Amino acid sequence: MAFKGRKVSGRSLALLGLGIAALLVLVWGGDALSWARDNRVVLVQALVTGLLLGGVYSLVSMGLTLIFGVLDILNFAHGAFMALAMYASFVLVANAGFDPYLSLLVSVPLLFVLGVLVQRVLLARVMDQPHENQLLLTFGLALLIENALLMVFTATPRTVEFPYAQTGIPLGFATVRGPLDVFGAVADLPRVIAFLGSLVIAGGLFYLLRRTSLGTAIRAVAENPDGAAMVGIDVRRMHMIAFGLGTACVAAAGTLVLPFLSLQPTTGEQFNVIAFVVVVLGGLGNVVGALVGGILIGLVQELGGAFVPGVDKLFFVFVVFVLTLLLRPQGLFGGKP
């Protein structure tokens, strides 16, 4: 059931919308509408920022939901893998003068292999154990990775310069100079690139899952491992590849956000938490749900922050999370039972 596209249930969307609206009305009363009229620019800016960031959330979450869909493991090390990929890119940029976007060619394969190894050496041994043991294993792994990074790179925040800030991006027919103007809002070039890059990679993952024989085998394992084994699919191998692919997704997302985010060993944690929310919102194991959910959560975070300043933006994300869990735990699009 995991990767079938489902129709969005109108009732669930309506419920979610009502919940958010009720909350906003409670917090803000009737002033909200006039405020929105007066602050059109703030609102459009929040929409643009939320959309761009949401694309990155989508990519991170697609990796997480793929791992859950195929292996039934809730991966707490997802964010730590992201940080690892970011440091790999950072080293290449700072020490070898790589273009940060070119470092994708290193960080993504590197983390794919690491994911395959982690699945083969560690997680394969606990596949038949209760959920909490798998969860703890990935959590221990996250502590190990993050603190190994802390030992090597210390907690000093690292930054990578966006290489095309001065020159603009030559596209052949024109040179794109940032930041872009979207209905009066500012869209920074690195964020636009991260958004577009995430969508392209998400499209690639989608193509792989839907149109190749490898993808069909992975989906078969997600659907019914015993049946898949019976028709000759190597289930263990598919587990390794699925975990590797999930890790590769989060690695790509990490490298793509590097030019506009400061990097610390714990940078991935927040993405990990948000990916949990997105994955539940979209339906556990549902890749399309993760794509849409990521963008929704990006918008919720930025719009909530614009409407109610002074409260941590993540708070609104958790409000949506709790509402989803209570009203529609199978997610907006349905997922694994």
Add this chain to the structure above:
Amino acid sequence: MGALRRFDRDLLVLAAGVLVLIPVPLFLSGFLLEVAIQTLLFGLLGVAWNLMGGFAGQFSFGHAAFFGIGAYATAVAVTDYGLSPWVGMLLGAALAAAFGVLVGFLSFRYGLKGVFFALATFAFAEMLRLISRSLEAVNAARGYNIPIRSGNPWLTLQFPQGSPNYYYVILALLALSLLAVILLMRSRAGTFILSIRENEDAAAALGVNPMRYKLLAVALSAALTAVGGAFYVQYFFFIDPELAFGASVSIQILLPAIVGGIGTTWGPVVGSLIITVLGQGSTALVRTPPPFLEALQGVSGLDVAIYGALIVLVVLFLPRGVFGTLRERLGAA
């Protein structure tokens, strides 16, 4: 009736254990006494978590919510209202139990199970963390420093540094918590709680109200966790949103039960001993390493990395926890 005898034996073990542990401060001091106190504290938290996550089978990933409520209730009562921390502890326990019942009711009402229930508890704890960080009424992100108070130290729960009295207080709290859990589990209600864990539909068909007994386990678990939070504040004299409601607090609370043996009476205490000794040991190793490991001096991250590796090893090699595996090997039911 094997279960009844098992819990009666547990009462004897408890009494003997307390008698053995009373003279311990005569032999330990300084750093080692601190380790002993923290072992008892996380033993208490593990016992509390185990009631809900082990005996009742409701895996919580957000016990920091209850811990933080106990800690904040005590900090507010002592700092803002000049009350005794014991009052704060009771208030915190009541508040945490109420919050637990609310979270539990909402979750069970909508049939959340397993991973979904764990994520729901996690989400509620994170929301409390974000609220306490933005709320100026509880000092926002700055948290609370507990002021030094004069008066009877047993009423203000403030003893000089290195005093063995903290040890006796937490030993008594742990013993009372264990007593409460053992008595609950040997009662009729305890049997119902276990039967719901094993097969909720069958229990309901026999007339047991699953919601009532699950909520009972959640409420007691939350209250005991809050007691631990209250002691934490009085022992460390400081609390802030991260230390109270952070995700790593939830992990620290569930680890003793997992490492020791989930759903066993003594597993959380055994687990706490192992975790605390190893955790504090690796911290001490980094602070003052022996000569041949001098390069490790002050390397931040090493102690937590060791801790992480330890979790991985326990899951790989002792999937039922230390106590659970031992009990299985020795064949005692």
